[in-house]
Amino acid sequence: MLCGRTNVNKFLIEEQRRNPALVGDFSMLISDVVRSCKAIAQGVSRGSLAGVLGDEGRDNVQGEAQKKLDVLANQAFIHHCEWGGHLAAMASEEMDDIYPIPADNPRGKYLLVFDPLDGSSNIDVNLSVGSIFSVLRCPENCSGAAPGTDDFLQPGNRQVAAGYALYGPSTMLVLTVGNGTHGLTLDRDIGEFLLTHPNLLISPDTREFAINASNERFWEPPVQRYVSECLAGKTGIRGKDFNMRWVASMVAEVHRILMRGGVFMYPRDSKDLSKPGRLRLMYEANPMAMIVGQAGGLASTGNERILDVQPTSLHQRVPVILGSRDEVERIERYHREHESGEDQPFRSPLFSTRTLFRVD
Numbered sequence: 216m217l218c219g220r221t222n223v224n225k226f227l228i229e230e231q232r233r234n235p236a237l238v239g240d241f242s243m244l245i246s247d248v249v250r251s252c253k254a255i256a257q258g259v260s261r262g263s264l265a266g267v268l269g270d271e272g273r274d275n276v277q278g279e280a281q282k283k284l285d286v287l288a289n290q291a292f293i294h295h296c297e298w299g300g301h302l303a304a305m306a307s308e309e310m311d312d313i314y315p316i317p318a319d320n321p322r323g324k325y326l327l328v329f330d331p332l333d334g335s336s337n338i339d340v341n342l343s344v345g346s347i348f349s350v351l352r353c354p355e356n357c358s359g360a361a362p363g364t365d366d367f368l369q370p371g372n373r374q375v376a377a378g379y380a381l382y383g384p385s386t387m388l389v390l391t392v393g394n395g396t397h398g399l400t401l402d403r404d405i406g407e408f409l410l411t412h413p414n415l416l417i418s419p420d421t422r423e424f425a426i427n428a429s430n431e432r433f434w435e436p437p438v439q440r441y442v443s444e445c446l447a448g449k450t451g452i453r454g455k456d457f458n459m460r461w462v463a464s465m466v467a468e469v470h471r472i473l474m475r476g477g478v479f480m481y482p483r484d485s486k487d488l489s490k491p492g493r494l495r496l497m498y499e500a501n502p503m504a505m506i507v508g509q510a511g512g513l514a515s516t517g518n519e520r521i522l523d524v525q526p527t528s529l530h531q532r533v534p535v536i537l538g539s540r541d542e543v544e545r546i547e548r549y550h551r552e553h554e555s556g557e558d559q560p561f562r563s564p565l566f567s568t569r570t571l572f573r574v575d
């Protein structure tokens with residue numbers, strides 16, 4: 216009773232023993248990240264009582280209005296992770312440029328990339344939000360001069376660890392260090408995350424999808440085809456009825472998929488042709504792709520696996536289709552069939568009238 220579940224520190228040390236490539240102070244680095252998430256969980260749960268809701272009054276580098284909690288959560292990550300000597304630099308959604316570890320602190324071997332508060336449009340209406348993080352190794356040349364942006368531009372398949380905290384009815388931490396995906400729940404009485412969901416597995420097929428349907432007219436044809444087939448239900452070619460969900464918080468959507476399967480899409484769309492998607496590669500798509508992949512699911516742009524995308528800039532956006540393996544593979548096939556013209560019989564006359572999706 217008094218010494219029940221595995222706590223996060225024991226879990227991390229056991230993972231590190233299993234994988235000698237996780238050098239030195241790796242588990243302590245993740246402990247600092249966990250501490251940041253606990254501080255954010257505290258702020259999120261107190262909400263109005265802590266005076267943390269509402270707008271910050273300025274835009275971030277993406278041109279999106281920052282919430283007070285976006286900024287506070289960003290500060291929490293910096294405060295808890297900059298002094299331990301495990302990191303060489305950090306980067307986040309809420310910082311225009313990378314944040315090298317200040318010269319008066321020792322510099323470590325890892326890079327941390329994070330979305331301090333994901334789904335922040337939900338914060339003022341008291342719905343689920345989260346934090347997402349990704350750990351990369353600092354390339355060799357990092358150890359000399361201060362790291363630069365280029366050191367961060369590594370494909371997701373080079374991530375050492377990835378995780379998210381979900382600030383929902385209970386606060387959970389979902390983590391992978393390349394050996395499965397595992398869920399821990401915050402026990403507020405003792406202030407520790409305890410292992411409650413070891414070895415999460417995403418069922419390969421599903422009857423549930425998540426997409427912001429208000430963008431339908433902007434979606435690319437393979438996604439329009441997939442969703443219309445789901446909506447056709449039992450009488451359509453899928454021969455089964457589907458359910459739809461949209462929380463507008465990627466952390467919450469991915470968590471639901473880890474718990475009961477499903478597919479999540481924020482595909483390429485023609486809303487703003489300068490943006491190849493809504494979500495950011497380095498601190499949203501890549502960590503979620505590793506988490507989902509380690510749980511037996513898949514993550515794709517539709518044309519290539521997310522983890523293979525070579526980043527070209529820190530805040531780059533990317534189309535995201537992730538979740539149950541069979542569904543993601545189906546949507547990838549629809550992309551191939553669209554490119555080769557094999558999907559002609561499925562095309563709505565609507566698509567050929569738009570410039571982006573013109574097929575003639």
Ligand code: AHG
Binds near residue numbers: 308336
């Ligand atoms: P963030 O709050 O970090 O900017 O991310 C929000 C993202 C993601 O969590 C969610 O899936 C999506 O934006 C919601 O988009 P819509 O506003 O189009 O629903």
Ligand code: MN
Binds near residue numbers: 330333465
């Ligand atoms: Mn986000």
Ligand code: MN
Binds near residue numbers: 331333335
């Ligand atoms: Mn965010």
